[in-house]
Amino acid sequence: MAKxxxxxxxxxxxxxxxxxDNGKTTEPYWTPLFKGYEPAKKWMAETAxxxxxxxxxxxxxxxxxxxIPTFALGCGAEFPIADEGWGARPVPxxxxxxxxxxxxxxxxxxxxxxMTIVNEMQVDHGLTVPMSxxxxxxxxxxxRVIPLAVNVIQYPAxxxxxCYMLGKAIKKAVESWDEDLRVVIFGTGxxxxxxxxxxxxxxxxxxxxxFLDDLTRDPERLSRIxxxxxxxxxxxxxxxxxxxxxxxxxxxDGELAVRHRFYHVPASNTAVGHIVLEPVLEAxxx
Amino acid sequence: xxxxxxxxxxxxxTWVFDAERARQGYHLNAFLYSLMSAQNRAEFLADERxxxxxxxxxxxxRDAVVSRAWNTLLQLGGVSYALAKLAFTxxxxxxxxxSQMVGIAESDYVKMMLAGGRSPDGWRSKSERxx
Numbered sequence: 001m002a003k004x005x006x007x008x009x010x011x012x013x014x015x016x017x018x019x020x021d022n023g024k025t026t027e028p029y030w031t032p033l034f035k036g037y038e039p040a041k042k043w044m045a046e047t048a049x050x051x052x053x054x055x056x057x058x059x060x061x062x063x064x065x066x067x068i069p070t071f072a073l074g075c076g077a078e079f080p081i082a083d084e085g086w087g088a089r090p091v092p093x094x095x096x097x098x099x100x101x102x103x104x105x106x107x108x109x110x111x112x113x114x115m116t117i118v119n120e121m122q123v124d125h126g127l128t129v130p131m132s133x134x135x136x137x138x139x140x141x142x143x144r145v146i147p148l149a150v151n152v153i154q155y156p157a158x159x160x161x162x163c164y165m166l167g168k169a170i171k172k173a174v175e176s177w178d179e180d181l182r183v184v185i186f187g188t189g190x191x192x193x194x195x196x197x198x199x200x201x202x203x204x205x206x207x208x209x210x211f212l213d214d215l216t217r218d219p220e221r222l223s224r225i226x227x228x229x230x231x232x233x234x235x236x237x238x239x240x241x242x243x244x245x246x247x248x249x250x251x252x253d254g255e256l257a258v259r260h261r262f263y264h265v266p267a268s269n270t271a272v273g274h275i276v277l278e279p280v281l282e283a284x285x286x
Numbered sequence: 287x288x289x290x291x292x293x294x295x296x297x298x299x300t301w302v303f304d305a306e307r308a309r310q311g312y313h314l315n316a317f318l319y320s321l322m323s324a325q326n327r328a329e330f331l332a333d334e335r336x337x338x339x340x341x342x343x344x345x346x347x348r349d350a351v352v353s354r355a356w357n358t359l360l361q362l363g364g365v366s367y368a369l370a371k372l373a374f375t376x377x378x379x380x381x382x383x384x385s386q387m388v389g390i391a392e393s394d395y396v397k398m399m400l401a402g403g404r405s406p407d408g409w410r411s412k413s414e415r416x417x
Binding site for chain 1: 293294297298299300301302303304305308312315316318319321322323324327357360365366367368369370371373374375379380381383384385387388389395398399400402403404405406409410411
């Protein structure tokens with residue numbers, strides 16, 4: 001049986017990708033950030049999951065404004081890297097898992113989550129920066145990836161509660177797949193940031209730290225944060241944090257162990273948060 | 287307008303990209319999306335006005351593109367992630383674009399971020415801002 005063995009929350013700031021691609025990781029500006037991800041990178045190398053479901057948002061790259069799916073599941077065999085305006089990132093093509101993705105779509109739709117099926121799409125920094133942070137710079141990604149793109153660009157994004165419930169349905173979908181697979185799920189984006197208008201540069205560290213705390217202490221509270229609160233208190237683009245709640249929902253209702261946690265301001269315009277969570281009881285009976 | 291003002295319209299210095307702005311900005315964003323190809327970026331930079339004629343945008347939108355009037359572009363329905371492609375076309379960064387929106391030098395903006403960013407205090411509502 002396939003099993004979700006861990007959840008990873010991480011920001012996906014494009015400047016992090018640019019720093020990696022241009023060999024700037026040892027510059028003083030970037031050293032603390034990359035050092036902060038070292039333990040999680042080591043954890044990932046040791047854990048070596050078979051599949052990663054990466055919940056992220058497209059930034060007007062795969063999807064222009066002709067079609068804006070709220071939840072889009074990548075069902076293709078591979079996903080090329082998008083040229084976002086400065087050339088494509090020099091990272092490997094992302095290999096999918098079409099059989100498992102097709103099963104997930106079927107399970108999710110019958111569970112009343114009406115997913116958009118995407119067979120061909122390019123992926124952008126929202127997906128590739130988290131991959132680089134956890135896997136470094138390999139010639140080929142050592143994991144198969146199922147991208148789950150969430151609309152957080154045109155208001156309204158799906159609510160935190162809807163995302164949390166979708167996460168629970170993803171757990172059910174994965175665990176009804178009859179193949180021994182170790183699956184991790186990424187929730188990406190955030191944390192507090194605003195990159196538009198005269199209020200750009202907004203950061204709310206207490207909000208972010210409470211969010212990281214409550215992923216284990218009180219995820220129900222997080223699932224009830226209304227959209228306006230993200231926008232007003234943590235910046236217009238902090239709404240991306242609803243994607244972390246898909247990851248959190250997919251870890252189930254049991255106890256979680258926090259394997260790593262890291263918080264740093266800034267990466268470009270953004271507060272960077274990172275957490276690795278493992279279900280405790282399920283690890284014991286695995 | 288038949289609907290009540292949205293709660294988020296009370297956030298100062300922010301233009302939430304909602305369905306109404308998406309409608310106004312549709313062709314503007316289509317232009318920005320076209321800058322994902324190196325060939326289009328070169329063609330645009332060679333003759334900006336001519337390139338913009340390919341898209342049925344308003345003259346106000348075209349003017350704002352040419353003058354890189356970032357906040358005006360937001361108000362006219364541009365979405366920040368699409369606007370970033372214009373900044374990248376100019377070989378500038380997100381931080382440069384954000385500093386222009388804030389109205390300060392990029393170096394001062396970088397300093398603000400290094401010092402922990404902009405506090406939300408005083409920026410939660412328009413009444414608090416005038417305060």
